[in-house]
Amino acid sequence: MxxxxxxxxxxxxxxxxxxxxxxxxxxxxxxxxxxxxxxxxxxxxTFKEIRDKAKEALDQGFTSYTPAKGIDELRQKIAEYLSIEYKGSDVKKEEVIVTPGAKTALFLSFLLYINPGDEVLLFDPSFYSYAEVVKLLGGNPVYLNVNFDEKSGFSIDLEDLKEKINSKTKMIVLNSPHNPTGMVFSPSEIQGIQEISKERGILLLSDEIYDHFIYEGKMRSVLEDPEWRENTIYLNGFSKTFSMTGWRLGYIVAKKEIIDKMGILASNIYTCATSFAQKGAIESFNTFxxxxxxxxxxxxxxxxxxxxxxxxxxxxxxxxxxxxxxxxxxxxxxxxxxxxxxxxxxxxxxxxxxxxxxxxxxxxxxxxxxxxxxxxxxxxxxxxxxxxxxxxxxxx
Ligand SMILES: Cc1ncc(COP(=O)(O)O)c(C=O)c1O
CATH class of the missing domain: 3.90.1150.10 (Aspartate Aminotransferase, domain 1)
Known part of the structure; x- marks a missing residue:
């Protein structure tokens, strides 16, 4: 064989x-x-307004390839939405790429940075796909302690994070609200991770796909730090918030140089996200x-x-x-x-x-x-x- x-x-x-x-x-x-x-x-x-817009796009013949980074209107909408949601983030259209699902966004992010032997710090526990893709690329997942307390829930051990950073550490993956624990990590934990990653010059990949599923506490986004461009890749998608898992639509926000490189990867791997699905997604911002x-x-x-x-x-x-x-x-x-x-x-x-x-x-x-x-x-x-x-x- x-x-x-x-x-x-x-x-x-x-x-x-x-x-x-x-x-x-x-x-x-x-x-x-x-x-x-x-x-x-x-x-x-998926909410009717979104379905209707996608159907309309199909009927109008919006069925061809789109630009690799996504259609301008959707990239613009995402940038505007995030700039309002996280004041001071000032996200620009050029800093957004639309991907076929957040999983692809993760894949592109790892592909762009991970060389064999690089270490990626992941929470223990975390969404299974992170470690799998890191391994696929020859990188090594290194796990950070997450503590559990019946009364206060799950917490990140920042001391453990500092100890596990070494010369091979390329990236830290943050995910809040968190799969699988359902924890919205505290603003001070998120800021702590962000500070450490900046100080040590390590890339911070923040998967915020559950950002609207908040029942208690305040969610802190990495985009709230006005210096996010320094070392951050922000990742989100339409799957969970708008119940669009089958549409396969996600997106990445990062500084333009990173997004341009992602665009090169995208055009070689999948060309673009589905055309009419992107049109539908524009409408999602009116369905909160x-x-x-x-x-x-x-x-x-x-x-x-x-x-x-x-x-x-x-x-x-x-x-x-x-x-x-x-x-x-x-x-x-x-x-x-x-x-x-x-x-x-x-x-x-x-x-x-x-x-x-x-x-x-x-x-x-x-x-x-x-x-x-x-x-x-x-x-x-x-x-x-x-x-x-x-x-x-x-x-x-
Ligand atoms: C933390 C996390 N990130 C990413 C994804 C992937 O989402 P998508 O459907 O957009 O690929 C999931 C899906 O379960 C998830 O739980």
């Missing part, structure tokens, strides 16, 4: 989708309907009334999920302040059942018909004691799913 490249061999492929596959098998074999707490997307259809409704709905669901999870023995749960995830410490259950967190998640699919994502999908250490629950699912299903989990665990 013709050999695959060395880099592909570095990927584990272990993502959240694996658990959906197990669920499909269980549904088929046992004829039961599973409840899915593994979902990473809002359960509402729907976003607010969705966030109120999600806040209620979070409250219900927190209350229900709190009733389970062996779980320590913090009521998440952002995103749409709750990440409880299930260490007590693991000790009692002698299962690993992965085995526990599989048991919950097979015996309770409930899909959750074991924390070890989000490497490295901390996740081994935690499970991610998404509350992007209706209230009745949340109650029923957690009732089933409790019943299964009571029997174990």
């Amino acid at each position: 013709i050999q695959f490249s060395n880099s592909i061999g570095k990927l584990t492929g272990e993502s959240t989708l694996l658990y959906q596959d197990i669920a499909r098998r269980v549904e088929k074999e046992r004829g039961i309907k599973t409840i899915n707490f593994g979902i990473g997307q809002p359960d509402v259809i 009334n729907h976003v607010e409704e969705m966030i109120s709905l999600f806040r209620r669901r979070r409250d219900v999920m927190f209350e229900e999870l709190s009733k389970i023995d062996g779980i320590k749960v913090y009521k998440s302040s952002g995103a749409f995830y709750i990440f409880p410490d299930v260490g007590g259950i693991l000790e009692r059942t002698k299962l690993s967190v992965k085995e526990l998640s599989i048991k919950l699919i097979e015996e309770a018909g409930v899909i959750t994502i074991p924390g070890e999908v989000f490497p490295l250490e901390l996740g081994k004691r935690f499970i991610r629950f998404s509350f992007a699912i209706d209230e009745e299903k949340i109650k029923e799913g957690i009732r089933r989990i409790k019943e299964t665990l009571d029997k174990s």
Whole structure:
């Protein structure tokens, strides 16, 4: 057989989708309907105004390639929106590139900077894709301690960050609100990371894709620092805020020289983001009334999920302040059942018909004691799913 490249061999492929596959098998074999707490997307259809604009663009024949960095109107809209949202950021159209999803934005960012042997500092735990792409490019993920306290939630260890920076460190990846913990990290933590990265001359990649999913506390964006251009790549997308996961639209903000290089990569990899989807996305900036409704709905669901999870023995749960995830410490259950967190998640699919994502999908250490629950699912299903989990665990 013709050999695959060395880099592909570095990927584990272990993502959240694996658990959906197990669920499909269980549904088929046992004829039961599973409840899915593994979902990473809002359960509402993209708002009508956005759909209508994309349809209009299609009907008007807006079906050709667009410029590699995206259509001017959308880049301009993104720049204006961010400049209003984060006063002083003064983002310009030339500092924006539209990408096919935030995942591609991440990929371009790593591709532009990572050489074999470079180290990238990631939170432990973090979104699985960061480490995978870093490894694909021959870089090495290095994990920063995230601490957990049942009362105050998750926090970043800035001392650990300082200690782990060395001559090989190229980049720090920040993500707040955070997948998988649902934590909105405090403004002082974000500023602390930003200061350290500037002082040490390290690139800061900030993935703010959950920026509208805030239930408590104040979200601090890296763009609030007027000096953001010095060393920052800001990343966002339409998938979560406007429930547009299938449209594949994300964007990067960085100084013009970086965006120009990204444009060269884009034109060689995918040419451009989908033309009519970009037209639809322009309209999304007029739909924040729907976003607010969705966030109120999600806040209620979070409250219900927190209350229900709190009733389970062996779980320590913090009521998440952002995103749409709750990440409880299930260490007590693991000790009692002698299962690993992965085995526990599989048991919950097979015996309770409930899909959750074991924390070890989000490497490295901390996740081994935690499970991610998404509350992007209706209230009745949340109650029923957690009732089933409790019943299964009571029997174990
Ligand atoms: C933290 C984080 N970043 C990026 C993405 C990717 O988003 P997109 O659908 O825009 O590729 C996700 C999706 O789950 C995510 O959780």
